[in-house]
Amino acid sequence: MIEEKKNRSPTVIVIDDDESVREALRGLFESVGLIAETHGSVKEFVAADDPEKAGCIVLDIRLPGQSGLEFQEALAQSDLPRSVVLISAHVDVAMAVRAMKAGAIDVLTKPVREQDLLEAVNRAIANDAVRRLERTTKATIQTSYTSLTERERQIMALVIAGKLNKQIAAELQLAEPTVKLHRGHMMQKMKATSVAHLVKMAEGLKGCRGLS
Structure with a gap:
């Protein structure tokens, strides 16, 4: 029963190549009762991802390999878009505009204020819940139409x-x-x-x- 409840609860997925940042964010999210998982790269996340898992992604913009911004844009074009909060030590206006056009919930500069991040994550989780409900409703309607x-x-x-x-x-x-x-x-x-x-x-x- 505990595991079943955990699977239904939203998860905050942190993707950042800095281990200290990953662990700090995990601690922050778990301190307010959120489930958190961490990955050091986009490749690592993709290998372990369950796209049906509810929640959101906290994504560092500057990552080795595929950048966080490139990955966010790819997610936005996929069949199952995800709610993403982008973070970076260096955010310029062009980068922020590009991210928001691709559907980012927010773009925050490191070091991130805890309250700002938690508020952005809560918005992202709510956005994800609405999108998943809409997708489920649409599937039900299509089944009925069939x-x-x-x-x-x-x-x-x-x-x-x-x-x-x-x-x-x-x-x-x-x-x-x-x-x-x-x-x-x-x-x-x-x-x-x-x-x-x-x-x-x-x-x-x-x-x-x-x-x-």
């Missing part, structure tokens, strides 16, 4: 376009009671509580066959 019949998908597309049952019936050359039946099944499968709810869910289905 369960629809071709006719139910046609009707769904017309419903979210604002068409009334009688208009849908005329367009699909169906009896209105038949449209109502298919529409009811579609709404149940999509777990939609209203047309407005269905429209909102459809926003995450752009590109699916039957929807524009």
Whole structure:
């Protein structure tokens, strides 16, 4: 049970080539009840990473091999972006702008004030939680959409376009009671509580066959 709880708790991953910095940050995060793990390089982190692990990354900008900034940009372009707080002893304006454009939660200069770092990490963890919830919700909606019949998908597309049952019936050359039946099944499968709810869910289905 303890291990299961630990796996569900957000983890702060520290990537810094300075061991003293890594251990100091581990101590800071653990002192406020956060789980922390540390790595000395991007390569070391990638070898051990579990992308499904919730939390955030505290990343030194200047690292041997692939720099922290380059790695953050790569993460931002991946299928599973991560929430990143960047730290460095030397941060210029261009570097900070580049990092923020790539989605960094914050860019902090070493020596980092503990409170500033903890606040940035808390924002990063919250950002990660929202993103993961959105991804889970989208996957659920896509699964529901996949369960629809071709006719139910046609009707769904017309419903979210604002068409009334009688208009849908005329367009699909169906009896209105038949449209109502298919529409009811579609709404149940999509777990939609209203047309407005269905429209909102459809926003995450752009590109699916039957929807524009």
